[in-house]
Amino acid sequence: MPELKIKGVTIVETFAEAFPMVATRVIITAPTLEWALISARTMTGFATSVIACGAEAGIERILTPRETMDGRPGVAVLLFTMNADKLQTQLRNRVGQCVLTSPGSACFAGLEGEKKLKLGASLRFFGDGWQVSKVIGGRRFWRIPVMDGEFLCEATTGLTKKAVGGGNLLVLGKSHKSVLTACTRAVKAIAELPDVITPFPGGIVRSGSKVGSKYKGQIASTNDAYCPTLKAAVDTALPLDIEAVMEIVIDGLSFEAIHKAMHAGIHAIAKGGAREGVTHISAGNYGGNLGPHHFHLKEIVG
């Protein structure tokens, strides 16, 4: 069977293995877009991987004043965890410490969802009895007095159990610069799409991991097969001329959303062609037995 190539970049015949997650969306508004972004970035900071951050989170998109409930600039944030209880804890802590504290902010539900998560319904206790409940159009909002006026926060937001985490693309190239350039372009392309985030720094992971380690208690360790400095010592997956590998991890509210994001990502990476220095686009999996969602690159490209 001939190799599948786009502009000289080889699309490896493999698949990304992804896992079911639970997720929610909240809308943060502020007097200016700058402050809405500060609040959202703070809330989604230290949320690259559930392994040690408790959650995976990111900015989904920017909302114009016409799109928000209070007519101010806003930002949509997606938050993912492995189960609903953890999601509730992460949501409360992150909104409580990062959005409630942010000057002029307000926080609204961003998802209808099958079930509800408490948002203002738990943060209202910060009001120490001075909080005010308002029901507008069947939705409850809490007005919590704070030092710059009031923190307006919707009582609940929705939760979806259909979310998928761990969609990914591995990008192999002949220079660090070429891989970073191509991946940056892909993250930008994915950022345009709804229902997905790329939770890692700038959307890119340089330290992909394998399950387990030679050390006791270390549950994940470096993916040596993809480390260019170890080509001679391990069962490497890399040709000799590969200098760097980077990974783009995608979390989405649905299988379809990740499928579309991976499609956009692959085409953005390949846009520079083999001339740019990128040689292969691959994907990470664990043999297909761990995660129920498989994204075959060949199908995605087609």
Add this chain to the structure above:
Amino acid sequence: MSALTFKLRSKPDQRLDLSPLVPARLAKLKEKQIEALVIGTTRAKLTVGDVFKIKGDEVAKLRFAGTDGRCDNIGRGLTEGEIVVDGHAGAYLGAAMKRGKIEVKGNAGALAGASMAGGILTIGGNAGENAAGVLVGETQGMRGGVLTIGRNAGPLVGERMRRGLVIVGGNAGDYAGGRMIAGTILIKRGVGRHAGFGLRRGSLIFLREPEDILPTFGDCGVLEFDYLRLLEHWLRETGRPVRLGGRARRLMGDMSVLGKGEMLILD
């Protein structure tokens, strides 16, 4: 199918109790049975057929035409459907209604929307005293839904109200929001004396500063309220545009009771 229409033949010589004429009650009845419903309030027996000419067959959409201020209990306890009143309504319009929609082109009498729990009640003209107030035998006033009064409201609008929104397009009488438990009353023009008397929680939003403010309300100064922006946005989206802006003077009260209520006087 066209709306089931009740057209008043001539002015009746007694007040009418139109509470049986709601979709839930009429759904199972044939036209003859509807005509036989008793709606009189005196010893002289009066039926629907004596007073109204019936047209149309769509029970979920009722229409009253030519009614006056003696047609009481229109849409009382409404649980579903839509009622349009092409005329005036008497007392208890939409009282204790739970769901559905009532629209009155003219004026309404006393206790419109009293103790209503939900739904949308719209009065084009004036409303009498105790709109959204306490229905006889109840302990609370309006408990949910939206009541819009196009022009003026009588005294005691929203008395003992618990939840929901009342919008008064014109002036409101004395004791607006009296003894209110919670909820929101938005008054676009002037308001009478003693507004917010006994207010526990809840918001009275004034587009114009009241001439007379109770001494038991404490001033918090002029502040930003994102809540007002949220309310303005929702009102515009639901076809009731009001310019609220985000700044208002906040007065807390009534300090003679719980004191967690507020007057927001737009800046």
